[in-house]
Structures are given as C-alpha cells and as structure tokens.
Amino acid sequence: MTSADTTADDQSERYDPHTIERRWQRVWADEGTWEVANPGQPGFDAEDPKAYVLEMLPYPSGEPHMGHLKVYSVGDAIAHFRRRHGHNVVHPMGYDAFGLPAENNAIKTGEHPRTATEKSIAAFREQFKSWGISIDWTREIGTHDPDYYRWTQWIFLKLYEQGLAYRTEAHVNWCPKDATVLANEQVIDGHCERCGTLVEQRRLEQWFFKITDYADRLLEDAAELDWPENVLTMQRNWIGRSEGAEVVFSCEQPALEFPVFTTRPETLFGATFFVLSPEHPEIERIAAGTGQEDAVRDYVNEAARSTSEERGAEDRPKTGVPLGREVVNPVNGERIPMFVADYVLMEYGTGAIMAVPAHDERDHEFAETYDLPIRRVIEGDELPYAGDGAMVNSGRFDGKDNREAYTEIVAWLESEGRGKPAINYRLRDWLVSRQRYWGAPIPFVYCDKDGIVPVPADQLPVLLPEIEDYAPKGKSPLAAAEDWVNTECPVCGGPARRETDTMDTFVDSSWYFLRYLDPGNEELPWAREVADYWMPVDQYIGGVEHAILHLMYARFFTKALADMGLLAAQEPFANLFTQGMITRDGAKMSKSKGNVVSPAEYVERYGADAARTYICFMAPPVKGGDWSDEGAEGVFRFLARVWRLSREVAERCGSSAGAETPDGASGEARELLAKAHWAIDKVTRDIDPRFQFNTAVSAVMELVNDVYRLKDGLYDDPAGSAAVRFATATAASLLFPFAPHLGSEVYEQLTGERVWEQPWPKADPALLEHDTYTLIVQVNGKLRDRIEVATSASEEEILELARGSEKVGAHLDGGEVVKEVVVPGKLVNIVVR
C-alpha cells in the first residue's frame, strides 16, 4: 500500500495499537493501578486472599529478548487473572545487575560496569513499560544498588554467625579466561558455563556456604512442591543422596586408618584391592620407603595437570600406580594391595575406595588392566555383576540373599567398631568467592591479630571501590584499590586488609524475592510480618535452565533464613512454571545464526498486545515454540478484527453500562450467549490449572468468529443486539490477560467500565447445557452416523434412534448384533459379527 491510498479518515478506522497502548499505559501509571499495599499500610485489605506472582528477574544486558517477552507475558496473564479473582496481587520487577558480561565489557571499553548496567536497566524498564506489564514499580530493585547489596552482605554475615559460611582451602574449579573460580554447578562438561573455556583445578582459600547441611531437607521438602517433575528430578539427582556404609580399612605400615564409603557393603568379601585418589593427602606418606615414590609422584603430578574433562572422559582407560603397601580387609583380615588411581575422586566420599572388581564395572576394568584378582561374591550373570543374588565366597554369609547380608554385615561391622551405616551426597558446598570486580564485596577483613573478622553490621554496606583497571590478574581487581583494602580491624583497631573477592551473583538472586516485599526498609532486609504475609511466592515463572542453580540456592537461603527466625516460609516458591524456549526456524535464536527477532522491533510494528498474544498463542507456554512472522501477523489481524467488531457493535448496539448476561434470549441470540459462556468456561480452565494459553486464545477466536457469523441476523432484535454486545464484551474481558490494552479499550467502549476492575466472568451452568447434542453412532467402533438427539433422551431412546439410522443399517449387513455400548450424551457403538 502506498501512502497516497491512506486518507486521514482511513487512519481513524484502522486498529492502531500504539495509540491504544499509550493511552492505557498512561492511565495505569498515573493511577498506580498495579501498586499494592503491605499489611499495615493504608489501602491494605486483609480480607482478600494474597497472591505473589513472580517471574525470574532478568539479567540486564543490552535489550530484552523474546525469552523475556515470553516470561513476562505468561506471568502477567496470571497476575491479571488472580487480581480479577479478588486476590491482593504483588507483582514486582527488578534486575540481577551484578555479573561478568558488564565487567568484561568494561575491560574491553573502559566503560564502568555500573554505567553500562544502568543503561541496560533503563532500556529494560522502558521496554517492560511499553509491554504494559502490570508491575508495581514502587518495589523495583537492582542487586547492584548499595541499598540492596548491603543486605546481601548482611545475610552473608548471618550465615557466618550460624556456621553456614566458612573459609577454607580447597581444590576448586578455575576458569583461566574469566580468571575466577566457579561453583561446581557452573562447570558444564569440564568447561566454564559462561565462556566455554576448559576449567582447571587450583588449590585456593575460598568462601563456601554450607548447603550440604540442608541436603536432606532440600530433598525431603521437594516432595511437597508443586513443581514440574523434571525439575524435581534434576534437583534430586544433583543432591545425589546414596545410602550405604562407612567401612574402615587399616594400614599397618604406615599405621593409618582408611574409612571408605560403599553402597555395597555386602560385597566386602570380594574386595581384592584398594584405591586412593591422587589428591588424597596421605599419598606421599604411604609411598615413602616403598621404592614407588617416583612413580607415584609422577602419577599424582600428571593427574593434577589434567583437566576435569580429560579425567572424566567417557572411554578413557583406567590408569593407576601401585603404592607398594597393603591394607587389611576388616571382614576377613585379608591384606589387599593399595593403588593410586584417578578414577577415584577426592571430592566424593573419603577419597578412597575398596575395589570389588566382580561387582563394579570400574573396578573390574581396572583389575583387568592390571591383572588383579577378581572374586565373585554374589551369584548371577557374567561379571561385572551389579544385580542381586545369593552370597558366595563370603564366609558365614554364603547362601544368604545379598540384601539380607547387607544389613547383617553392617550390623557386624558396627559391633566391631569397623564401620557404620552412612549416607553420602553428591552435592558439595557452594563456593561463593569470585575474583572479580562487579559483585557484592564479601564483608570481612583479615587482621594479623584477630584473624578473619566480620565487618560489623552497622558498617554495611562495604561499598565497591572505584578502580581504574578491571582486568583480572589471577586475584581480584579489588586488590588494586590499596586505600580501600587497607582498613582497620573492627576488633582491635589495628591495621587489617579487606577481603578482595566478591560474591557469586547467585547469592544476590537467592533472596531478591524477599526484598521486593519491603524494598524501602532501612532497618532490616524485610519486616518479618510483611514477608510472612506474602511468602511463599504463589506462582514462580522462569526458564528450566535454572532448575538446579538458582532454584536450589534460593531454597537453601529460604530454609537458612527461616531457621534464623527471619521468615516463616520453609520454601520460597510454592508453584513453579517453566516455560519453553522460543526458537526460530527450529533453532535457538542467536546473533551468530542471524535468526534473532527482537521484541522491540515487533512491538513497534504490531503493538505489545499482538506480540504478547502471539507468544501465548503459538504453542503451550510450557513447550518451546517456533517464531513465525506470518503467525505473528495472524494474531495482529485477529486483534484488529476484534477492534473492528467492537466499533461496529458499539455503533449498532449502543454502549450501555455493564456486561450482564441478557435474559430471555432464544434462537441464535441464545446460541451466541451459550458460546460466550462456553468461552468463559474454557478460558478460565485453560489459564488456571492448565497454563494452556494457546487454547485459551483460540477459544476467544472461536467466540469472535461466531459473533461475526451471527451478528448481522441479530442486530435488529433487541435481545439479539444485547447478545452481540455481551459476547463481544466478554471476548474483550477474556482477552484482557493476554492483550490488556485492547481488552481495556474494547471493554470500555462497549460497557463504559474498566475491565480490570471487573471480577473475572463466571460461566453460567444453565448456558453450558444444551437441549440437544450430536450423538455419535458407530458400528464396530467406526463412525457411521451422527444424530441430533435431545439431551433428555434415555438410553433406550438413544439406542432406538441409533438402530433406526439408515446409514447404520447399511453397515449391519445382516450380521449378528453381539453387543451394544451406550454412552449417554456421547455415542452408541453397535458390535456385529
């Protein structure tokens, strides 16, 4: 179309999302429509039930992408839905503003991470507002704000008081490119989660949070959560609880005891050798004086050099070196040789294992390689055999079932003081130190006299110093800020040095949902009565990529904070919804593939309502969805169709106040009202328990299609006209959670009312019932006829009608009727032979 074709008059007749969207956004901003009061504040209504609707907070980098549009579109629909069900809804927004990308940018360009971050925040905020998301903006936070990280530091100190934060030297994952340590959770296949660089092992003094103390509670309480099963499974696997026994092997020369963890204590008689991890602290002592010193040292050094990926490689042959010593098997006094081998990990169990080659695949492989004895102790398939069976070669346990032997052997070990039942976890403590600039400083100082000293709470926040050079040098860039580093000890007043590491940004996001509730509180991170009113989050929405990291850390924090008496909630997120990823041409959107669709571009072209509604319509939100420009445009056309309908209906039917279901309709008017109530019922059920927004939107499309189909025959009759107006207003009302601007516009046009102030419509059961229905008639399970029958018809009557059908008769074909199945309200199936 050329501009010459467009007259001024045409313009006013065209659906113009920008005008409509700006108009309503201004109303909501001016009136503070989405602001909600806390307990004790004016306007707070204790009578209403509460709902905390929360999407995962965004990391502000550049501009929002489609994933953001999706998560906030989904969350906003829920927030609107709950509000119109009479809930006090808190729906806040903030920014996970510390982190590496801003800092890496600073290294490249010299731009302060704060400047870049705040630029991004401004862009995010502006776009979120242009999307019309119903956020209470008075609660906005940024985790990089000293008013926020002051409390992150405060919580760190609280954890320290409780013994849940500690500093120790440990083998840690080190990313040479980012020049920082990483948590186990941030190492993917031996590579840095962020930059993909191969991770190295280093031994460093680091801060940890003792999440392992909560392993059992994190595991048990997961059962109570209304979360997707796959997320719960991932968390269970990550915690990796295994039950077994600790068994003590002793070494005579040098005199040492070696506890090992095993899940198969009943195979103890099959232990034919013993293996230590290369990182085991006693290695050198054991090998000393055996003539194996050099070989062992070489092996240990080699293991230290190799990366965790090399060591973890799938088909890597087992290697090891004899230590030249023996340990004694406590069940039979047998001496078995000791080895050092890198298939034993120092981080799990005790860093030592008893090797049972007959019943463990790895031990078997090692025994084959080094020609070590293999002794079967459980009958069964070929070796290595990991199943159950009767015990053999196990002294007085022979012939017993292995499960039974398990219990008896553990009991016997315990009575002898050589073992006990034990539980091991895969979960490790959370390493939180980062040798980077752009994060919350860890609030401690080191004093020669007083050691590790927490910064007193009244001296918080420990502000990030301004520095010149952000480039990592193997220690934190903060170390260069001499004036800042050198301080005085809070205990003795003597000279002391500040901790120069900053916190993992997952610490920031482990409690943000609490700060939203009381963001202005200067005395405490939140007032307990406020948190206890709102918590837990009733509906949390975000990507499944945070199934382990963020969601586990936030659960841990919540439990720890509850244990300190700061909170009643034991779990942060009662319900979790994980949205699927939006792809383009079947592939993840990425700059390198050049298939990125930016929300801003689309919103500019078709409006926020169309963008949001399309996101909800393209696929069930839990699944991914492939972005198609044509499909998106189709939704825009649908919204325009609604808008045009609304103009026409307002003109033809008038815009009387309210949207009550008109009484006394019959014929097509009644049919339309019934359709409207069907849509109410369908949309309501699709939104709430099902999160099937795509079928909810399609139900509204069906309703609108029916209005178009029937309207011309109804305008002239008052009852018909009322039905058309009601159906159209209902469509707007049901569309509102997805397309809030257009929903508001149309609803106001037809009723004079504000849709968000109206309760969510309720389907009238009387209108969901029909006088007749289409009976399906099958012969041998195949559809042969459809008959319109009265809803009131009895089974006998239905059967009579079915038998009487000509089409059915043609298929009975003289066969013998052996069975007739009648499902009233649905179908008849006649079985012939």
Place this chain on the structure above:
RNA sequence: GCCGGAGUGGAGGAACGGCAGACUCGCGGCACUCAAAAUGCCGUGCCCUUCGGGGCGUGUGGGUUCGAAUCCCACCUCCGGCACCA
C-alpha cells in the same frame, strides 16, 4: 550408559479411553474493487468415487478394550538432564 520428555496435515498446534486435525498460518476459490491491497465469506489430511459415499490415516511392531493419538510391552528417531559419585 542412566533418568526424564516428545514424535499428529504443507507449518505452529487441538483432542476427560469415545466425531482425529479445534484455532492460527499457508494455499485455493468467491464477494467487494476499474484494478490491487485491506476486509468479509467458503474450501483445504491422503487415496478412490457413479458425488450417495467408501477406504486409509496420529514414528514402527505387538497387546489390552465394544472402542486407542490417548493405556501396556518392545523398538526407532529427536530434545533435555546426569554421567568414573564407589
């Protein structure tokens, strides 16, 4: 290897064990128009058809059932998670 999830038209996707393919896109047709766009309406799984209808169809092969996309078993493919955790 282990643990999840998913395979339905040309595409995205619908379908409490009971009409397979709602809704949308795309495509075809009609109306409006000088014409086009926009809009409105109709059609659109595949094959056969005497136009009444008939056959086949939800990854593959079996099974349960009056009846299976849906439940069960085996297999294939794809996606996600974990992976030397003793």
